[in-house]
Amino acid sequence: MSLEHGHTSLGALTVLGLSAQQIGPGIALAGGYMILYAGNASWVSMLVALVVSASIGAIVVTFSRRLVASGGLMSYVSSVLGPYGRALTGSGYLIGLLIAAAAVTTGVVIFTASFLVQIGATWAASPLAQGASAVVVAALAGAIAYRGVDTSVKVSAVLTFVGIPFVIGVTIAAALAAPHYSIAPQFDFSSSDFSWSGIFQGALVALSYFVGFDGLSAMAGETKDPKENLPRFILLLLGITGAAYVAILWFQIPALAGGTKLLENGDSPTAVLAHLGNVGWLAAPLDLLMAAATFAGLVATFNYGSRIIGTAAEARLLPRGLAHVNPKFRSPSRAVIFLVIISAGIPIAFELVAATPPLESSVLLYTLFSYCYFIPYVVAAVAAIVLVVRERRANPLMIAVYAFAGISFGYLLFYALTSAGGGAFGALPWIALILTAVGFVGLLIVDRRSAGAGEALSDLL
Secondary structure: OOOOOOOEOHHHHHHHHHHHOOHHHHHHHHHHHHHHHHHHHHHHHHHHHHHHHHHHHHHHHHHHOOOOOOOOHHHHHHHHHHHHHHHHHHHHHHHHHHHHHHHHHHHHHHHHHHHHHHOOOHHHHOHHHHHHHHHHHHHHHHHHHHOOHHHHHHHHHHHOOOOHHHHHHHHHHHHHHOOOOOOHHHHOOOOHHHOHHHHHHHHHHHHHHOOOHHHHHHHHHHEOOHHHHHHHHHHHHHHHHHHHHHHHHHHHHHHHHHHHHHHHOOOOHHHHHHHHOOOHHHHHHHHHHHHHHHHHHHHHHHHHHHHHHHHHHHOOOOOHHHHOOOOOOOOOHHHHHHHHHHHHHHHHHHHHHOOOOHHHHHHHHHHHHHHHOHHHHHHHHHHHHHHHHHOOOOOHHHHHHHHHHHHHHHHHHHHHHHOOOOHHHHHHHHHHHHHHHHHHHHHHHHHHHOOOHHHHHHHOO
């Protein structure tokens, strides 16, 4: 899969990265999601998740200084651990990517349907309408991604950030309307909120804001100087999102203290903030703005996801036709179309076959997506340690960082498996483990039948 180098700037890549990480919706929803799990310790949980994710960033940077590849961690691990490491990483990576695309599509449907219902179009809440909405949303995002990175950046630059001032506005309104507003309790480390169990539980939720960011390294090869730009990009992406989420939590948590029952009843955090701030009339416009921002994230997901899929196809781990690059738009066009079909198909299956509404589907898909990345992260940590030891450049501090990443995600997976409750949520870590195992066996079989063609991953781009 031959993509053109040097036609994308670091700034453009950062905009696309922030879109893929959905910084707008993330800021809007952070306080409402985190307060239910970690209370006043929410910002500490977010900081813990950021530190753990930064350790994965260090691994990506270590590999990128030696190899720039469009397959992300899948390519990096392949260059060190061979077919078994490649298959294990590729399995979780590819499955997680497909689930992530479907989850983001469902997110757009949620905000779009909520907006339409609030303006009187009650038909938008029907399963048929929401299934049709998933098709339209995925097709539109795919059409933009099909036209390449330049078009995607132009769309994302507007849609990603336009709603952020309004989210900040309703946060300020809610803070001003709160009778006893104070951020001081968030720094009272002696309170019960700051227990290890509470912080850890919150960190599990907060990780969903960062997991998968490394996939954006798949687009680094399209910058002018990828080996220099990728470390800067990782630093910018984690720095901006991490600082934004921690800061917004400081201000949203006290404002939402009086609205926890509304959150528990299923009201969106933005709607609760608008209600508490006596600006309820902003709820519908905010839904529309968040739909637009989430749509920008879907476009970005299609961009970097299609490159990972195209790389796997080039290595014959997926049908070879998915590696085709459109000569006019310089995009892996068939991989984009494949993502569109998956992104629309999974939500439709949930809605029409399993009778699961978009909000529940979204939570299930995002959580499953997060679990799928845990094993690839552990394998990547092992590969990074092997790499520096093999090169005789072992730095004790860096080895400690890599080990911290592997142990952290390994323990998180162990905790999820052993602490799983009943119902659909309790089954998610086991589903992720089974899917990864099946994918691992499948990729090994394909690799061997193709006479080790998977080794081409480390040579691409």
